[in-house]
Amino acid sequence: MLNVRSVTGDTRERIHEAGLALFHERGYTGTTVRELAEACGLTAGSLYNHYASKDDLLFAIVDRVHDRADAVLAGALRSAGAGPEAQLEALASAFTAFHIARPQATRVANRDYIYLPPAQRESVVRRRRRVRALFADVLRQGEREGRFSFAVLGSEDAVEAASMAILNMAVWVAEWFDPSGPRTAQDTAALHGRLALRIARG
């Protein structure tokens, strides 16, 4: 019984990974459940023993990557201590490393979540907003403590634009970062941490 469950879990996991690869490459609407099945050595009908629908698989993928992102960001914040500069650098660096390490899952999560049915999409939108708020809060706290400066920029609530700039820098890094290139992922993550400080510190 337990053994059966673990085999089942493996199949479900294999489908999950096939979804990562195929959604990443062809997009959600561009991927066929028969392609997903073939990538797992299964028949289309068999997928429905493991996921209720194609939507369901997409949500599983997007939800898991959000779980991991939350964990990574919480860990970065915890190990950074109290200073807003250390916190921002840790957040930007860890988020960048996260996106470099999981280019498939993060691209799918950021590009294809719009195809989720309304209820599940709302759930994802809420999680995305929470990540935005995490960065914006650190920026605002840093401004309050006089370490960051946004009022100088002359635009009201420049914090939102600045945090989106930092977020987009991290979120889309895998679209240009070349794992076989000269730079390592750690280098690039550290570099993004410093660029985030440039954005905030002025």
Next chain:
Amino acid sequence: MLNVRSVTGDTRERIHEAGLALFHERGYTGTTVRELAEACGLTAGSLYNHYASKDDLLFAIVDRVHDRADAVLAGALRSAGAGPEAQLEALASAFTAFHIARPQATRVANRDYIYLPPAQRESVVRRRRRVRALFADVLRQGEREGRFSFAVLGSEDAVEAASMAILNMAVWVAEWFDPSGPRTAQDTAALHGRLALRIARG
């Protein structure tokens, strides 16, 4: 005859705009030619009097937005004069304003160009690379003149990461910018220009 052509051109243009709206909202693979036709008050078969295929419409959309982006960037560079700081600020600001002004076309161009047939996709990829090179060249020139500093960052070729950060800030601005919000497009564009300088100047 000329009148006929102009009517034809209107229909072709209406299809183009329906493609903008529908591809933007549902993605290329998520949009049906019958939906496109209905949005124009036409029949599916009629579309093929104006575009050779669904692919062809996508390429027309993506190619046109690249034409306009090139023009905007060239104009910004021309009116900025010789200084790398003025040039970078003008490029980032103009590119941001461009993406705010055309959220549909730019999202389609940046997200759905991967669905183009290989030859046309290659053409788009080349144009994208040229835009990247434009920003990177300004950053490198500024570093040569001692106005920007990237070597300090400790990572080799930090210019690439910095120019991608600036590009992504501009490219994805329409995903969070709210036209009905308190900030104007001009404010945000100017703000992005200053943030680009923060990234480059250090």
Next chain:
DNA sequence: CGTGCGTCTGAACGATCGTTCATACTCGGT
């Protein structure tokens, strides 16, 4: 040794996909 649950297949479902085509209509040019 059966029993039953979980998983698989392969066929089938109705719907819909992008595209083609014969046909009819519109309308400026002669």
Next chain:
DNA sequence: ACCGAGTATGAACGATCGTTCAGACGCACG
């Protein structure tokens, strides 16, 4: 009044879509 080019139609094409289902297989359990 007639012609011909350009455009619209609506039916049809074969293919493929996401999903369902009846039946068969395998394997842990009593």
